[in-house]
Amino acid sequence: MKWSEAVAAVRTVEVAGRGDVDVRGVQYDSRRVSGGDVFVAMRGGTTDGNRYIDAAIMKGAAAVVTDSREVFDELRERQPELAVALVEHGRRALAEVSAEVFGHPERVLKLSAVTGTNGKTTTAFLLEQMLQSVGRKCVLLGTIETHVAGVVRESEHTTPESRDVLALFYEGVRAGCTEAVMEMSSHALDQERVWGLPVDVAMFTNLTQDHLDYHGTMERYAEAKARLFAGAGAPPPQVAVINCDDPYEETMCREFCGETLMTYGVDEGDWRAEEIELGAGLTRFVWRTPQGAVRIESPLTGRVNVYNLMAAACAAFARGLTMKEIAKAAGSLKQVPGRFEVVPGSREAGFTVVVDYAHTDDALKNLIALARDLVKEQRGRVITVFGCGGDRDRTKRPKMGRVAAKGSDLVVVTSDNPRSEEPMAIVAEVLAGVRETDTACVVEADRAKAIEMAIRAAGPGDIVLLAGKGHEKVQIFADGAVPFDDVAEAARVLKSEVHA
Structure with a gap:
């Protein structure tokens, strides 16, 4: 791909240098740069990628994207032939150029994303298993593990940078995946690490006190979570699956302007659990929905997993599984590592x-x-x-x-x-x-x-x-x-x- 083609997808302030150079990859960490890469230099919370531009060029970076006017002007003067672009938002530019270079895998996969304080990991794991039960290949990104068409690797972050997400999506598409399931943390939503990802189904589990060292107040924490339902650099989700037993339900619903709202709960909700029976290694309830009722029985333990099961089941229904298929899958779900x-x-x-x-x-x-x-x-x-x-x-x-x-x-x-x-x-x-x-x-x-x-x-x-x-x-x-x-x-x- 030519640099001129890649940079055309990025919202730039100014572009300089040659546009006919070939670009083969994208990096934001200078230590990972190889010949032909675009290096995106952006200011972060703990470091400034602009300090490492020379290191990236020494390793063969073919083009540079910077969010610093001073750096852009200095590069243009010092290396007039270098392909360089000035952008206002570094992380947004990283997402935009990565999507272009990787061939827009996010447009191929149907993405289900879950946010909340507790239950994100379990809900994501359960939904992936339900989708797999009807033969669909998935990419899963979460706190514990990353899965690409069944291949498991450790996760470094709950929600990686956009470049890394898109690289995994690219691998998934090449492996025949049609679905992606990922956790979206409040940090990732606030920092726009998920910019431009089109979400098909968005889920909200709950909101309780956490991460106030970063967000400051519960209101700001909730607002960060709610960005999932408004769409971050992409249209709003088609479907929102929201826990209406949680006090922050209204905050999430207020931001959603997509097509279909599915509320779930025990006390209330259009999709709710009734006649709940709990035991060690057993969770059983009647899932009462606008489409009828079905008995759900799974080997999971505890009332909290009633909520996790309903969130995953609603998302699975939104992704085209029948209630009968969901109930069958629930019976053979595996426990998530480190969760009870x-x-x-x-x-x-x-x-x-x-x-x-x-x-x-x-x-x-x-x-x-x-x-x-x-x-x-x-x-x-x-x-x-x-x-x-x-x-x-x-x-x-x-x-x-x-x-x-x-x-x-x-x-x-x-x-x-x-x-x-x-x-x-x-x-x-x-x-x-x-x-x-x-x-x-x-x-x-x-x-x-x-x-x-x-x-x-x-x-x-x-x-x-x-x-x-x-x-x-x-x-x-x-x-x-x-x-x-x-x-x-x-x-x-x-x-x-x-x-x-």
């Missing part, structure tokens, strides 16, 4: 150890409530191990401490990912909430020791909850990340208990 994941070998020990990603007060409250229901018959206890992430919203720390203590019989406060903060300083803020109750509490900042302590304290019929990190395989400290896996740590302790 039972550690192998724990039940044989007479109690249950569960790993879950719950890292907000609302998610932790729901997790503990589910555990409480499951231990009722055996009169077991709920033992909760959790911490709070460093360099994140500090106001939720006492709230999480309060919620954990109110619902649990024993709380072990430990580290999550302390990042640049002192672990015990985080613990102290959590304890402010715990101490509002009379619940027994133990502090152990070393997460491995905390997990061991909780498991050794467990007795018959108890549930030990290891909350906050879920699927994560590292723990992040001020001096970097170290390997750490809650499931592996718990399995190690259980094995040592067996052989003790």
Whole structure:
């Protein structure tokens, strides 16, 4: 592709240099540039890509896009033959030039996108499985994993930069995919990392306190989520699937101006769950809809998964599956890693150890409530191990401490990912909430020791909850990340208990 063709798709302020050079790829990280690439230099929250333009040119960049007038003028004077474009919005330009160079794979795939505080990952996984159950090939982008036509790889971000999304879409189209399912975080929507992606079905799960270190207020957090329903550099979604049991339903609905609104819920909604039955490894309900009713039964656990199932089922219906096909798929759905994941070998020990990603007060409250229901018959206890992430919203720390203590019989406060903060300083803020109750509490900042302590304290019929990190395989400290896996740590302790 000629540079003149690629840059024609970008909203530019000014273009200079040769237009007949060949371009073969797009990069925004100078370390990944190879010969023939377009290098998009944009100012971000932590760094300025314009500082690395010379490095990109040295590695063979054929053209440069910059969002700096000063840099553009300097390049035009210093290297008049260099293909260079000045843009107002760097991230929008990255999306526009990437789409053009990759041949617009986003126009081939039907995209279903989910946003919300909790449930995004599970809903995305469930929808992908439902679509696959009728033979459709999918691309999935999410917090835990990325899938391209069934090939699994680890995810670096919940929602990558637009260039990386489009590269995965391109791979998917070449592999025969017709569907894409992705999580859209509030950060990605606010920063326009999903600019220009045409969404067919948009889903909203819920909104509870999180990421206020970035957004500042719940109102701004909600507004960022709601951008999905207005369309970000693309027409609004064809279909909106919105949880009407959530207080922020109205905010999401107000932004939506597409064709079809599907509201789901337990208390209300046009698509709702009735006659709910819950148990360990069982969720059953009647799905009452404008198209009739069908019984849904799945091996998932907990009331929260009623909502996740309904969100995915509504989206699947919008994507053309019949209610009968959805009900059949629900019966064989697989659990998402790190979402109420039972550690192998724990039940044989007479109690249950569960790993879950719950890292907000609302998610932790729901997790503990589910555990409480499951231990009722055996009169077991709920033992909760959790911490709070460093360099994140500090106001939720006492709230999480309060919620954990109110619902649990024993709380072990430990580290999550302390990042640049002192672990015990985080613990102290959590304890402010715990101490509002009379619940027994133990502090152990070393997460491995905390997990061991909780498991050794467990007795018959108890549930030990290891909350906050879920699927994560590292723990992040001020001096970097170290390997750490809650499931592996718990399995190690259980094995040592067996052989003790």
